[in-house]
Amino acid sequence: MDYEAIFWDIGGVILDLQSVRAGHRAFVESLADEHDLGTERALETWREELGTHFTTREGTEFRSARVGYHRAVAAMVGHEIPEEKWLPAFERATRESLEPVDETVEAIRRLDGHLHQGVLSDIDTWEGERLLSQFGVADHLDAVTTSEEVGRTKPDPAMFETALDKADVDPARALMVGDRYTNDMEGASRAGVHSVAFGGSASEADSDDPAVTYRIASPTEILDIVGVRG
Structure with a gap:
């Protein structure tokens, strides 16, 4: 198959989810310390x-x-705090804790110039752009489609239609790399996009599941799927 576009999810694909939990915990601990709160109770309330x-x-x-x-x-x-009071601390704590999936970063960089690369993620636009910049992949991407922009989340067809419109490609010539079965695999399949299961619930689908086109253990395997060498 001659693929012309690839769409990457962020959480669990570009962004290591364990580091998200670590970043949130670091922020909550700093807030609990500032306001003399019990850390574990604060974490429970946050979640x-x-x-x-x-x-x-x-x-x-x-x-x-x-x-x-x-x-x-x-x-x-126990009371409202203006965003400008807590957001800088949140961004600082998460910036210091969040880690990328290194193999995905490598794959994105190596695919630059070979086909359209987009992000298709259920995320706030500001947070997605911040992460992509922090991980050094923003300049290697051609488009970013977020749920905030579309107003819906995957597997809503509008998410995939928006990403496909930006790429200007036929769905059959596109790949969706994701870690969630319903949102990424089924959503892509219904939109006519080929799906790539990487980790999470996506990797737990039956081996003959028609919603899953490819299964990978490392995002660098995408290079072989699209025929990019070196």
């Missing part, structure tokens, strides 16, 4: 508030993580 924020949305509607963070901060300390 509960964010969980409620995202799980109570309707269908594939977009909900801003930034709004969720703001609500979680207020729940932890």
Whole structure:
């Protein structure tokens, strides 16, 4: 297959998810220390508030993580705190903790110039752009499509349609690399895009599942799939 575009998810594909948890914990610990709160209770409140924020949305509607963070901060300390008071600390703590999936960074850099590369992620635009810049891959990407931009989350067809429009390619000539079965594999398959399962729930699909086109253990295997050498 002569592929002309590849779409990368961020969480679990470009961004190491364990480092996300570490970054959030570092931020909550700093806030708990500043406001004389119990760290474990603060962490529990943070997780509960964010969980409620995202799980109570309707269908594939977009909900801003930034709004969720703001609500979680207020729940932890017991009152509203202006964003300008907590956001710098959040960005500092996560910047120092977040780590990329190194093999994905390598693959993105090596694929630069060979085909259209886009990001297709359920993330706030500001956070996605910050991560891509921090990991040194922003300049190797041709487009970024976020749920904040589209107003929906995967597997909503609008997400894939937006990314395909930016790439100006036929769905059958595109690949979606993701770690979530329903959002990435099924979503891509329904849009006519070939899917690549990497980790997470995507890797747990049956070996003959038609929603999964390829399975990889390392993102650098993408180079062989699209026929890029060296």
